[in-house]
Amino acid sequence: NAGVTQTPKFRVLKTGQSMTLLCAQDMNHEYMYWYRQDPGMGLRLIHYSVGEGTTAKGEVPDGYNVSRLKKQNFLLGLESAAPSQTSVYFCASRQLQGLNQPQHFGDGTRLSIL
């Protein structure tokens, strides 16, 4: 069982380029989340989705867009990358039911913007 898979694992972009990060989960989870992790900042929520076809803004949504066309996939897009978006990006998912269920995280995507 793969769990949460993020693609790619590493990427270097030039300022102004665009790219899409893919998150795929095989646990049939309803909820999916995108976070960024910066040194000394913990994890900050960018966008999230409560189900197929729905998305919502998190704490730091500016400069990012997301889509959830299929339940198992959650895409994070950078339309015009900026150096401030250099970070490690984590995707997570959680099932709808069960108070004791944690969010399950992928291995992260390390993104550098030059």
Next chain:
Amino acid sequence: ELKVEQNPLFLSMQEGKNYTIYCNYSTTSDRLYWYRQDPGKSLESLFVLLSNGAVKQEGRLMASLDTKARLSTLHITAAVHDLSATYFCAAFTGANSKLTFGKGITLSVRP
């Protein structure tokens, strides 16, 4: 707005000794999570604390939750090198299962 604070941010521990780290949160939350992250790796779920007075233990780690004090503690018994990692707590915001994370506490166990 829910804020989560962890302290200290870095702790050097001596092997074999006991330590406690703290997680405070600013507004009412009835669910608290602890995660572990090894350098360059993903986050691994350790504990989910669901109610006031909840206590959970796994090996040398024991977590507890006091919702009235808005405080969770992670107690480490007889620290060993394998416990060296960054530990995050996250409080449940009550909406769409969103979590607010603390900045993390990096533990380093020395011989």
